[in-house]
Amino acid sequence: MKEGAVLIYETIDKKNNRVLIDxxxxxxxxxxxxxxxxxxxxxxxxxxxxxxxxxxxxxxYEYCHKDKKTDRVIMDSKKENEESYKFIASGYKNGKKExxxxxxxxxxxxxxxxxxxxxxxxxxxxxxxxxPESHYMYKASIYKFKASVKGEYSGVEVxxxxxxxxxxxxxxxxxxxxxxxxxxxxxIVEWYAKGIGLVKSETYNKRGKLQExxxxxxxxxxxxxxxxxxxx
Numbered sequence: 001m002k003e004g005a006v007l008i009y010e011t012i013d014k015k016n017n018r019v020l021i022d023x024x025x026x027x028x029x030x031x032x033x034x035x036x037x038x039x040x041x042x043x044x045x046x047x048x049x050x051x052x053x054x055x056x057x058x059x060x061y062e063y064c065h066k067d068k069k070t071d072r073v074i075m076d077s078k079k080e081n082e083e084s085y086k087f088i089a090s091g092y093k094n095g096k097k098e099x100x101x102x103x104x105x106x107x108x109x110x111x112x113x114x115x116x117x118x119x120x121x122x123x124x125x126x127x128x129x130x131x132p133e134s135h136y137m138y139k140a141s142i143y144k145f146k147a148s149v150k151g152e153y154s155g156v157e158v159x160x161x162x163x164x165x166x167x168x169x170x171x172x173x174x175x176x177x178x179x180x181x182x183x184x185x186x187x188i189v190e191w192y193a194k195g196i197g198l199v200k201s202e203t204y205n206k207r208g209k210l211q212e213x214x215x216x217x218x219x220x221x222x223x224x225x226x227x228x229x230x231x232x
Contacts, residue, residue, distance in 0.1 A: 001038060001195055003029050005221035008163075009198075011046060011214040020045035024059065026221075036063040040197070061197060068123040072197070075136040075147060077113035084111070111140045117149050121192055125169040127155040145179045159191055159199055163216045166193035168200075186211070
């Protein structure tokens with residue numbers, strides 16, 4: 001997949017009786033330390049301007065060439081803590097490093113993130129094998145947010161959409177979130193194709209009722225299956 005490529009998705013929101021259209025732009029493809037890092041950004045009906053400014057529209061993939069495995073990173077405390085440190089350091093243009101470290105130490109006592117929630121996508125998709133469970137927590141004073149993902153691989157399926165015909169890895173996951181007194185548990189079924197990433201996603205509530213269906217509708221800026229495309 002190349003920088004500048006665009007993927008068009010349609011989401012049927014059954015819960016709110018609406019249809020959403022989003023463009024996903026491949027903003028960056030970087031190779032470093034035997035890993036290809038792909039950054040995608042969602043723009044359209046699913047994300048408000050404030051959410052885009054907060055970068056909640058960012059979708060990241062990491063393909064390790066040695067292990068032949070892709071991680072779709074959903075929440076990553078290491079990157080978030082690094083961004084917080086950079087923000088603090090930016091206020092000390094001519095300051096000493098010990099001043100930055102002192103403020104960072106005080107800040108990180110009150111506000112910090114721990115863990116990493118991700119979807120692991122091996123090159124060879126097993127059938128009915130459990131995915132590694134992953135956890136994340138964000139804490140700011142008395143506020144605490146927790147998330148976790150677990151699931152299993154369901155083998156390979158061929159999907160046909162308006163964008164084309166794709167051989168996809170299928171995964172079934174349980175996603176849990178908790179903040180304050182509110183909690184949610186959703187079942188998500190997703191299909192991923194080589195060189196594309198997400199092709200289709202179905203979200204069900206804890207009672208098993210279908211809430212959303214997101215489907216790839218078009219691909220622009222590169223040819224599907226072309227040489228040099230990254231894993232997912």
